[in-house]
Amino acid sequence: QVQLVESGGGLVQAGGSLRLSCAASGRTFSSYRVGWFHQAPGKEREFVAAITWSGGRTFYADFVKGRFTISRDNTKNMAYLQMNSLKPEDTAVYYCAAGWDSGTYYNSGGKYDYWGQGTQVTVSS
Secondary structure, three states: OOEEEEEOOEEEEOOOOEEEEEEEEOOOHHHEEEEEEEEOOOOOOEEEEEEOOOOOOEEEOHHHOOOEEEEEEOOOOEEEEEEOOOOHHHOEEEEEEEEEOOOOOOOOHHHOOEEOOOEEEEEEO
C-alpha cells in the first residue's frame, strides 16, 4: 500500500514556474513508476509526465515537452514536477500517481494503482 500527498500548487502568472512535490509512504515506492496527471474543469484527466522506478527514463505529453521536468528521489520517497514557462491552459488539478512498473503504457492512468488527492495549479494571463 502506498499513500501519496501532493503539494506545491498555487496561483502563478503566465511565464512563471512552480514545483510540485509528491510525498509517498510505503517501502515499495522505489519499485513503482510515478506519473503526473492533470484535470481541468469539464475535461477528462490527462497524462502529463511519468518516470520509471529507477528514474532512468522519463516520458512527457507533447504539450509540456521542454517546459516540465519530472524527477524522483527514492531515498526520500519523493517525486517532483518542475513546471516552467507556465501557460493559462496548464490550469488544472494535478495528481501524482504510482503503480507497479511493467515497462509499458506510462501514459495510461489505468496502469497506476495509487493516487494522491491533487493540488490546484492556476495560471493567470
